Amino acid sequence: MDILRSIGSPAADRMCASSQRSADPPSSGRSSRSSSSRRRSEERSAPAEMARIVTDPETGRCYCRGKVLGKGGFAKCYEMTDLSTSKVYAAKIIPHTRVSKPHQREKIDREIELHKLLHHKHIVHFYHHFEDKENIYILLEYCSRKSLAHILKARKVLTEPEVRYYLRQIVSGLKYLHEQEILHRDLKLGNFFVSESMELKVGDFGLAAKLELAGNRRKTICGTPNYLSPEVLNKQGHGCESDIWALGCVMYTMLLGRPPFETTNLKETYRCIREARYSLPSSLSPPAKLLISSLLTKSPEDRPHLDHILRHDFFIQGFSPERLPPSCCHSAPDFHVSSPAKSFFKKAAAALFGGKRDKVKYYETLNKQTKEEEEIYKLQHDLKRTAISQQSSQLPEDGRPLPPSADEPVAAVTEAQSPTMQDTIRLIVRGSLGSCSSSSSECLEDDMAGSVAGTVASVFRGCIENMPKAGDIPKGSGSSNLQWVTKWVDYSNKYGFGYQLSDNTVGVLFNNGTHMSLLPDRKTIHYYAELGKRAVFPTCEVPEHFVGQVTVLKYFSHYMEENLMDGGDLVSMTDKHMPRLYLLQWLKSDRALMMLFNDGTFQVNFYHDHTKIILCAQQDEYLLTYINEERVSTTFALGSLLTSGCPKDLRKRMEYSLSMLLQRGS
Incomplete structure (x- = not known):
């Protein structure tokens, strides 16, 4: 699995040149073994030809080259230690012989210039670059836990709380890139690196490019086949939506252990991508299915914006850990509230499931309810989205509350008629207390939970935006007969x-x-x-x-x-x-x-x-x-x-x- 791959790698050049790449094995086993032997021989000889101690000609700093972290078509990535400070870097080393053509060198220079300007906690940090007679050296942030590809290889699949944890950080880094008008264009598990403290870092900007206007967008086909979007395959151009599509592929892969469009034949993979044809197994939760479906929508304009992804029910309704232990790199985490609680809930689990036979019976019963629950969930989700779109379409662009409608008796108020503050609060809550202040069951059946949240939000916002500043807490009033x-x-x-x-x-x-x-x-x-x-x-x-x-x-x-x-x-x-x-x-x-x-x-x-x-x-x-x-x-x-x-x-x-x-x- 590539850890770091240069923009100018032969593999990348082939992908950009054509939408097809042969996935067939060599016709002769002998020639395959022969070529493999040659490659292994070349790889064994390469490190011996490269100096172990490298000196930056401009600064005079000396670095010690360590183990190989990964390799690409043009470059290899090594552990590199600054001998004066003992700081460890991930060093991308590109031989001059591999970038001898002008367009190849231009790609390396473009990657360096783009990456060195990026500063975000979820982006692999660019420290320094230099070159000597033999190589170009790019010093990057060292991520000791390798990449999500390595973690998934050890784990096979990840739990939903882990996926939320990683996706939050990917979205944060990707939002920063898009705000800088930069497209990554190669989002995949191998390009998400994990630090010692289990923080995720988006890396490998070999295929990254500046966002262009719709009419001038790049139409070359480049990236990793399983993660390409339909518009890229159809040469309609790269936009932020293509990165969103890749994010959907990443989420699917983490949860199920395989990419959504993976087949044994590359042509079939591309056909599935163009048709947005993939399966959603029943093992996925309803919110996970809905989020994946929205990310892998065929039409780019119908995919959610990054700001909306983290507001999806997949994140809001599910547990999301603030930290993951390093043990997650090789085994599933054991989330718990506290050690005293753990013993209580272990007993609860035993009482809930009993023996293995009871547990099987429980899940058989649960599976019978799955389809019905999913239909209810989808209905609720669609109703909520409709309500939200209707609400948001009425809001002014600056997001402030709407002025009172024309049929309310405050449309034109003179100074002599101006309402008191007590009247103002009644206007703010008008039409909402009557529907939700008694039993609320009828209200919920009619308007769903979103109506309750919308009512409370309008009241709360109305108070915050209209009350004056004060230095002391005012004298308390009202009844304390409430439930909390x-x-x-x-x-x-x-x-x-x-x-x-x-x-x-x-x-x-x-x-x-x-x-x-x-x-x-x-x-x-x-x-x-x-x-x-x-x-x-x-x-x-x-x-x-x-x-x-x-x-x-x-x-x-x-x-x-x-x-x-x-x-x-x-x-x-x-x-x-x-x-x-x-x-x-x-x-x-x-x-x-x-x-x-x-x-x-x-x-x-x-x-x-x-x-x-x-x-x-x-x-x-x-x-x-x-x-x-x-x-x-x-x-x-x-x-x-x-x-x-x-x-x-x-x-x-x-x-x-x-x-x-x-x-x-x-």
């Missing part, structure tokens, strides 16, 4: 997300999208298979097909009770008339955890100082509760914030909370 999350556990890599409400209800949003609540009396369970559709049964008479989930629910409850402390002093007053909350969606960033509930309650927990923001609707107004670092809570009517404002630190938390909510709704 006091404890939570993320164990979504196996089961789901668990939480405890302030009224002692324990809920779990399972990975399959179903939700189960254990009520405070510990005798009643509410089960939601679909939004707004509830089944109720006692804990002493659990239906057979729910036994596994109820067991896990109880272990979540037991773990949180035994190991976690409450997150603040805010106590919920029990009110049997209050609607039952259940979690619709949660989202974790590097700074905070967001939770959105069926009645519009919106909570954000900040990790570093344990502060929390809770927004909920009660009767005719919205209440915002802030729990500070000392776990002391203050509740305000949103109208009071519009009148008096709030201090900078609270405002920043509100703005960040809004950004998370908008990310969820994208």
Whole structure:
């Protein structure tokens, strides 16, 4: 597998010259062995001809050449150590004899000039280049964990959390490249390098090129056959969309261990690519299938932008680790929440599956539900996308909230008629409280979860953009009779997300999208298979097909009770008339955890100082509760914030909370 390949390699030249390359083996086994022997002989003799100690003629620095890291048509990549600092580089060494033709040297120079200007944490860093009489030397960032190609070779397939981890970093690096108007044009697993700390770096800019206008785009066919896009094969030109297509191929390969269009015949591979014809095995999760399908869309203009990829349900609804251990290079990771929790959930797993026979029976039952679940998921996804496109088409380009519509009584307001701040907050929430503040089940069935998020976002944004600046937290007002999350556990890599409400209800949003609540009396369970559709049964008479989930629910409850402390002093007053909350969606960033509930309650927990923001609707107004670092809570009517404002630190938390909510709704 190539680690680093020059833009001017003979292989690249052949690919750029023609859309076809023979995949047939040599006709004679003897000639094959003979040519292989010659190649091995040449490779053995090459290192002996190259000096082990290399000196930069301009700086006088000496470098010691180490082991071979990879090779391409023009160049070999070696480990290279600066003898004065002991810093280790990956050195791409190109003999002058291999770039003797002017166009070959121009390609090397173009690669150097392009790469040296790139500075991003997910791009292989370019340090220095020099040349002597024999070779050109390019010193690059050394990635000790080699590449994703090496990792996949050892692992065969990667887990979805790992794929999210790597894809986030690839998208970050690729977004930077596209912002610099640079196309990579050769995205594949062998060109994603992994550092000592398991950070991914996009490398090998041998085929990279500046983005041209649509009419002047490059139409040469170059890249790796399995990752070429239909428009490149059809010589329609390279654009950012071609890199997006390759990203889809990369995601598919990581999850399934093979490229989506791989066949035994190159002509057939190209035919499949042109037709965007590939299979999506049932082993893939519905969100993974949908994301791959959108990335591998035949029409370039229908593929998602990089900004939208990370907002896809594949990322939002699934667990994404912040770090991976080095052991992931050769074995599957063991994700867990904490060592005490691990023992609890091992017991839960045993209770859930029992023996091997029970486990097989469980998966047989699960597989029967797969097609039905996928259809429900696709329907929900399509409805949400439709709602989002309708919303976004009404927004002005600067992203601010729309002005009131013409039929509202604030279209033309004179100074004498100007509404008070209390009126303003009513206008902001007008038309939304009535539909979602009571039981919310009907609201969810009609408008899906996206409607709840959209309502909360509009209220939150309206408050932030209209309230004045203030130095002190205003005096609290409003009732504290609200439900909020006091404890939570993320164990979504196996089961789901668990939480405890302030009224002692324990809920779990399972990975399959179903939700189960254990009520405070510990005798009643509410089960939601679909939004707004509830089944109720006692804990002493659990239906057979729910036994596994109820067991896990109880272990979540037991773990949180035994190991976690409450997150603040805010106590919920029990009110049997209050609607039952259940979690619709949660989202974790590097700074905070967001939770959105069926009645519009919106909570954000900040990790570093344990502060929390809770927004909920009660009767005719919205209440915002802030729990500070000392776990002391203050509740305000949103109208009071519009009148008096709030201090900078609270405002920043509100703005960040809004950004998370908008990310969820994208």
